[in-house]
Amino acid sequence: MNDCLFCKIISGEIPSKFVYEDDLMVAFNDINPQAPIHLLFVPKKHIESLDTADENDFEILKKMLKSIKKYAQNEGFSEDGYRIVINVNKMGGQEVYHIHFHLVAGRQMQWPPG
Ligand code: 5GP
Ligand code: ZN
Numbered sequence: 001m002n003d004c005l006f007c008k009i010i011s012g013e014i015p016s017k018f019v020y021e022d023d024l025m026v027a028f029n030d031i032n033p034q035a036p037i038h039l040l041f042v043p044k045k046h047i048e049s050l051d052t053a054d055e056n057d058f059e060i061l062k063k064m065l066k067s068i069k070k071y072a073q074n075e076g077f078s079e080d081g082y083r084i085v086i087n088v089n090k091m092g093g094q095e096v097y098h099i100h101f102h103l104v105a106g107r108q109m110q111w112p113p114g
Contacts, residue, residue, distance in 0.1 A: 006042050006098035020071055025064050027071070027103075036106030037077065041068055047099045050088045061099075068101060077105045 008014040010026055019039060020027035030038040041064060047057045065084075072078040082105035087094040 004046055004098050005096055006040075006100065007046055010042065010044055020067075022067060024060055025067070030102070034102075035104040035109075037082070037104065039103045041101040041103060042098060043100075048097045049094060049099055050086050053099065057099075064101065068103060072103070072105070080105070081109075083109045 005014070009016045009028065016028050018026045018028050020041075024045075025041055025043045027039050027041045030040050043057075043060050043064060045057070045060060047053055047060070050061075053061065068084065069078070072082055082103055085102040085104070086092075086099065087102075
């Protein structure tokens, strides 16, 4: 996926600082943070969106969620709370078509979203 922004970040073609990395994913700060903590957890495999994810992709996403849960506990903000978001396609607000979990924390989240 030569033209994918997140694939370029993962490969190092676009230099970025990873706050977390394991065999399945990387995490880095969102360039336009919506909260004091705003991370993007991105699988190393190019999966376009939740809408196109197949059974194998869901195995990856399941493992990612478990690791994100542990990350939040280790970093000490799980007790206060945080939000995980996946934007899906146009009306969902998806801009980058390489699936990612937003993790936002550090302030009171509102519901419903805008
Ligand atoms: P989406 O709207 O697809 O769910 O989220 C894409 C996110 O990627 C946005 O929150 C946007 O701020 C972030 N983003 C876009 N370009 C870059 C970039 O070059 N570097 C980083 N770190 N984040 C980016
Ligand atoms: Zn990609």
